[in-house]
Amino acid sequence: MKPKIVVVGSSNTDLVVKLPRLPKPGETIIGGTFSTAAGGKGANQAVAASRAGGVVTFISKVGDDHYGSQALEGFKQDRIDTRLVGIAPATTSGIALIFVDDRGENCIGVASGANDALSPADIERAGDVIASADVLLLQLEVPLATIEAAVRIANRKGVRVILNPAPAREISSEIFKLLSVITPNEHEAGILTGTQLSEDTGIGEAARALRGLGVRDVVITLGPRGAFFASKDMHGFVPGFDVDAVDSTAAGDVFNGALAVALGEETSLQQAIVFANAAAALSVTKLGAQPSAPDRKEIEMMMKR
Numbered sequence: 001m002k003p004k005i006v007v008v009g010s011s012n013t014d015l016v017v018k019l020p021r022l023p024k025p026g027e028t029i030i031g032g033t034f035s036t037a038a039g040g041k042g043a044n045q046a047v048a049a050s051r052a053g054g055v056v057t058f059i060s061k062v063g064d065d066h067y068g069s070q071a072l073e074g075f076k077q078d079r080i081d082t083r084l085v086g087i088a089p090a091t092t093s094g095i096a097l098i099f100v101d102d103r104g105e106n107c108i109g110v111a112s113g114a115n116d117a118l119s120p121a122d123i124e125r126a127g128d129v130i131a132s133a134d135v136l137l138l139q140l141e142v143p144l145a146t147i148e149a150a151v152r153i154a155n156r157k158g159v160r161v162i163l164n165p166a167p168a169r170e171i172s173s174e175i176f177k178l179l180s181v182i183t184p185n186e187h188e189a190g191i192l193t194g195t196q197l198s199e200d201t202g203i204g205e206a207a208r209a210l211r212g213l214g215v216r217d218v219v220i221t222l223g224p225r226g227a228f229f230a231s232k233d234m235h236g237f238v239p240g241f242d243v244d245a246v247d248s249t250a251a252g253d254v255f256n257g258a259l260a261v262a263l264g265e266e267t268s269l270q271q272a273i274v275f276a277n278a279a280a281a282l283s284v285t286k287l288g289a290q291p292s293a294p295d296r297k298e299i300e301m302m303m304k305r
Contacts, residue, residue: 003264005054006133007257008123008150009042010115010141011085012094013067014249014289021101032099037288038074039096040115041139041166044250048257048293049137050078052279054264057081057133059126059150060142061114063093068114074290084126088114094141104245104284110141118142120149131157134264137256139164144171151178160263164256168192177214181263183256184210185221203228207235217269221255223248224281227273238273241281241302250289255280258299278302 019032038047046058058080062068064087071093075082092113100106123130123146130136136154138147138161147163154161155178162181165171168191176182190197193209207218207230217231226240258279262272279299286292294302 002053002055003134003261004132005049005056005135005137005260005264006059006130007042007046007049007056007137008059008118008142008147009045009139010040010094010112011043011060011062011071012040012096012110012115013037013071014039014096014098016098016100016249016288018100018287022099022105022107035287037291038071039250039289040094041141041164041253043071043075044253044289044293045137045139045164045257045260046075046080047078047290048250048254048279048283049261050080051293051295052258052261052275052299053296054257054261057084057129059084059118059122059129061086061088061118061122063087063091063114064089065093067093067095084122084129086118086122088117091117098249100247100249100287104248106247106249108249112141115142118146120145122146123149123153127153130154130159133159135160135162135260137162137164137260139166139256140169141167144169148172148175151175162256162260162263164252165192166252173213176210179215181217181219181259181269182210182215183219183221183259185223185252189220204230204235219259219269219273221252221280223251226277227255229269229273231269234270238270238277240277241305243281243285245284247287247292248284250292251280251284253289254283254293257293274303275299
């Protein structure tokens with residue numbers, strides 16, 4: 001049976017400019033190409049989870065505008081339950097302005113719009129849906145009070161909670177103790193723990209620090225190198241997959257969506273990370289956030305490599 005995944009988070013439209021390199025402050029670079037794509041960390045993770053094999057319900061807010069209508073249509077095409085995606089009146093949908101360079105690196109600025117209107121009251125109304133999930137997946141592009149409300153409901157009902165702490169923000173000590181899995185990247189792990197991380201040092205220390213805050217399992221994503229995990233009885237690196245990167249915009253979101261599905265299928269943490277690494281690697285070979293999320297068959301073929 002397919003796992004039931006509930007995603008609480010943001011929905012944006014990405015306005016993407018592809019450039020030879022990322023501009024410095026005050027610099028204008030000519031010659032880029034422009035495209036639009038559906039995005040937002042919550043929406044990206046919902047799409048990734050659905051394509052990876054989950055039955056997904058998305059809890060979010062969009063604006064009363066063209067971008068919001070487009071987002072809702074896209075979710076339906078990906079078989080995502082949108083009953084709990086509200087429309088915020090007289091509010092714009094979230095917008096992300098993204099520069100991507102020839103190496104696939106990016107920088108992003110976000111206008112949150114309707115995402116800021118997703119409230120704890122919306123979460124309380126969705127309590128029964130959260131309680132029936134196998135996995136609750138969250139990020140930090142919507143108000144923290146909303147995230148905390150969802151975590152508390154899931155914890156009371158015994159639902160596994162995955163928090164992708166992106167963008168990195170201060171999280172209360174109480175919430176750390178209610179998390180099943182936390183999935184920062186190196187930068188976010190450093191901010192959350194006050195640890196200096198480099199390619200070779202600090203990763204294990206940061207993972208231990210996060211477990212010391214009460215999180216059961218820690219997964220620190222390391223881009224093309226893969227991920228480091230730490231749980232009660234095991235820790236170690238899970239290598240990534242070697243691909244030619246085009247755009248890394250949604251790699252972390254695809255990783256988290258796929259991880260939620262694998263854990264919802266009761267896969268071991270280590271094998272779930274392999275599955276998520278394969279999905280993330282495939283995502284960086286395509287432009288755009290949601291357009292880059294692979295389907296289950298693609299992920300399984302990558303794993304066979």
